Amino acid sequence: MELNNQCIYLIGFMGSGKTTVGLQLSEELGYSFKDLDQEIVKNTGITIPAIFENVGEAGFRKIEKKMLKELNEPHCVIATGGGVVENEGVLSWMNENGTSIYLKAPFEVMYKRIQDDRNRPLSNQGREALSLRFENRKSMYTQAEVIIDTDGKSVDEVVVEIFKLLTKDRNL
Numbered sequence: 001m002e003l004n005n006q007c008i009y010l011i012g013f014m015g016s017g018k019t020t021v022g023l024q025l026s027e028e029l030g031y032s033f034k035d036l037d038q039e040i041v042k043n044t045g046i047t048i049p050a051i052f053e054n055v056g057e058a059g060f061r062k063i064e065k066k067m068l069k070e071l072n073e074p075h076c077v078i079a080t081g082g083g084v085v086e087n088e089g090v091l092s093w094m095n096e097n098g099t100s101i102y103l104k105a106p107f108e109v110m111y112k113r114i115q116d117d118r119n120r121p122l123s124n125q126g127r128e129a130l131s132l133r134f135e136n137r138k139s140m141y142t143q144a145e146v147i148i149d150t151d152g153k154s155v156d157e158v159v160v161e162i163f164k165l166l167t168k169d170r171n172l
């Protein structure tokens, strides 16, 4: 894999670090940064929990898919939402229009990070339901072009690992 002009898409379950790692990675690369959830809130003027309340998860997915495609631009890191892979065709679209990177982490680690977060409407569904959702999504996440095992690594370490991978063929 090498760095080209295309977008870098971070995918992975809630709490895997997409938003945090994405921002830092974009700064290292000198790329722009967009967080899909934040762009949806900016664009609709409605919070993520309120969107789920108003139009349900299916309605949110439609907005998410449309917004994702609008964000595509050269030299950009995009932190997606954990459920973006549930939109049909989106994974192959990301792989055609950029580089997808899966931030892999153990369920228990991610669960601890998200369980009390009211901004993630799905995170209060309870451990069992969330764990099942993660299991069901795994086969989609692993279709990413690159898989980064973040277990036991700090945000800085994850960022450095991705940066090295992306720039190793570049003559600096």
Ligand SMILES: Nc1ncnc2c1ncn2[C@@H]1O[C@H](COP(=O)(O)OP(=O)(O)O)[C@@H](O)[C@H]1O
Residues within 6 Å of the ligand: 012, 013, 014, 015, 016, 017, 018, 019, 020, 021, 079, 113, 150, 153, 154, 155, 158
């Ligand atoms: N590798 C990591 N080590 C420690 N904490 C992390 C790591 N990655 C993310 N976090 C923390 O976990 C929380 C959730 O991260 P976030 O970037 O919002 O995840 P996502 O966007 O994938 O849902 C944040 O508080 C973040 O600082």
Ligand SMILES: O=C(O)C1=C[C@@H](OP(=O)(O)O)[C@@H](O)[C@H](O)C1
Residues within 6 Å of the ligand: 012, 013, 014, 015, 018, 019, 037, 048, 080, 081, 082, 083, 084, 119, 120, 121, 122
């Ligand atoms: O996994 C999901 O279905 C979701 C993940 C969230 O983003 P993060 O992965 O950044 O938490 C956000 O898009 C929404 O709450 C739904």
Ligand SMILES: [Mg+2]
Residues within 6 Å of the ligand: 018, 019, 020, 037, 079, 080, 081
């Ligand atoms: Mg996020």
